[in-house]
Amino acid sequence: MGTHVIKMPDIGEGIAEVELSQWHVKVGDMVVEDQVLADVMTDKAMVDIPSPVHGKVLALGGQPGEVMAVGSVLISIEVEGAGNVKESTQPVVAVKEAPVVASKVEAVVESKPMAAPRPAAVCQGPMVAREADERPLASPAVRKHALDLGIQLRLVRGSGPAGRVLHEDLEAYLAQGQSNASAPATAAYAQRNDEEQIPVIGMRRKIAQRMQDATQRAAHFSYVEEIDVTAVEELRAHLNEKHGATRGKLTLLPFLVRALVVALRDFPQINARYDDEAQVITRLGAVHVGVATQADIGLMVPVVRHAEARSLWDSAAEISRLATAARTGKASRDELSGSTITLTSLGALGGIVSTPVLNLPEVAIVGVNKIVERPMVVKGQIVIRKMMNLSSSFDHRVVDGMDAAQFIQAIRGLLEQPATLFVE
Structure with a gap:
């Protein structure tokens, strides 16, 4: 029998260290080739580390939450044969495993309200x-x-x-x-004195760092406008009825992506990234739309690349594919980076107003609130219309208030007269 040592791999992009997020094995476990041993967290994505060998876990090289250098020893496995290290130079000392602690559960975005807890x-x-x-x-x-x-x-x-x-x-x-x-009805009113300490590690740590960095570095300001989406919703329903079976169902998001693309033609200063250390603003012709997506491990932002070149159905298919990849932990680093503007929506849970945090180094994020039916005055008559707020945030270091307001008003005009989304 010998020992096979697995070192922290070089994940690329010049990354020198990663955070050990979670172990999927413990000392004494038997593992097989390609079995996932651990999850590690880079600045951009969660990465699975599979086993290249069959064998028995001898020792773990770190604890969840520990930042490990590329090339450091991750795990040692007892294998048939000589292994890849000499017996006299065992590189890993078995560590006592910390209990697996539940990560803080974030609100999962769904199209229906969260069910009430059931009895035990x-x-x-x-x-x-x-x-x-x-x-x-x-x-x-x-x-x-x-x-x-x-x-x-x-x-x-x-x-x-x-x-x-x-x-x-x-x-x-x-x-x-x-x-x-x-169960006795009084159980719901029993006193509780339990506590739970939740270490901020993995994706939750990355989210916390990015949100703190964004709020400390950017000069946020938000702008809210209500939009009558009755016409665009009627168009969406018509297109789904006519083409849904062959081209796939459309949500409102592809229309919003299209509205962003068209509006940004007149506001190139908003489709930009700001390097505040170099004091350089980069305006981009390509519109790479980040779509904020809630996954089990936290908020992720997969990117719809070159939205300016996509049809409604192409955008819809790509949004669906990326959301599935993000929620299942299969999104690649490339799919989670490179956005030029971000779209964030809580769907039916969207509330009336929100103040989204910028996805640096971008200078704008467009937040979508829920659609509600309200009585509105149209041409002197009270009618029921479908209304929705856009709650968007901008970096005031780069975007002036007037430009932000005009940009959102342009989106409003496009969505309220949806034919203009496709008039060149």
Whole structure:
């Protein structure tokens, strides 16, 4: 038997160090080739580290949240044969594993309200024997789902890699038992004194750093305008009815992307990046639209490249593809970088007004609020119209207030008269 050492790989782009986000294995586990051993976080994306060998985990080279240099020892595995290191120079000392702590659960953007928590579920089938303080592997979304269902995760058998609990495991657990309908009504009013400390690591740390940096460096100001989207919604419904089966369904986002593209022709100073250290503004002809997307690991911004050259359906397909890649953790670094302006939407949860934070080094972000039906006065008559606010933020170091207002008014005009989106 020998020892095979896996070092932190060079992920490229001149990255010298990465953050160890999560282990998928522990000391003593048997692993197979291509099994994911750990997740590491770069400045732009989460990256899986797979095993190149079969064997048994001897030692781990770091703890979640630790920043590790490229080339440092990540993990050592006992393998058949000689391995890749000499026995006399074991490079890794086994570390005591820290308990896996749930990341803070962020609001997941959906098209319907979040369901109210169910009563605690009681399982009548086989359960996993875990210690009371042991935390099973699970994503933040799975932990939130379990909380809503009233399920104790430590009792659920995980079917994912390294025993990771998946959404389907929660459903299987529920199928084995039934809700505890006879639970005393006073249980909801019982005092609680429990606490949970949540380390800010991985994607959550990167988001925190970027948001803090953006608010400290840029001179934010926001501008809100309401838009009558009745006509564009009627057009969208008509196109979906006529072409939805063959070309795919359209949401409002492709129309917003198109409106951005057309409006930016007259406002090139807004499709720009500002290097505040070099004191240089770069205006770009290409419109690379970042679409803020909520994933299990946090907020990600995949990029629809060259939106100026895409049709409605092409934009819709690319937005859908990128959102799926981001939510499943499969978006590449290239797909998560290079945007020139960002579009952010909370869908049905969008509220009335928001103040989005800039995605530096961009100088503008357009925030979409929810659509509501309201009585409006049109040509002296009170009619019901579909109304939506745009809550957008700009970097006042680069964008003047007048330019920002005129830019949003241009978008408003395009969406309220949607035929103008396609008139050249």
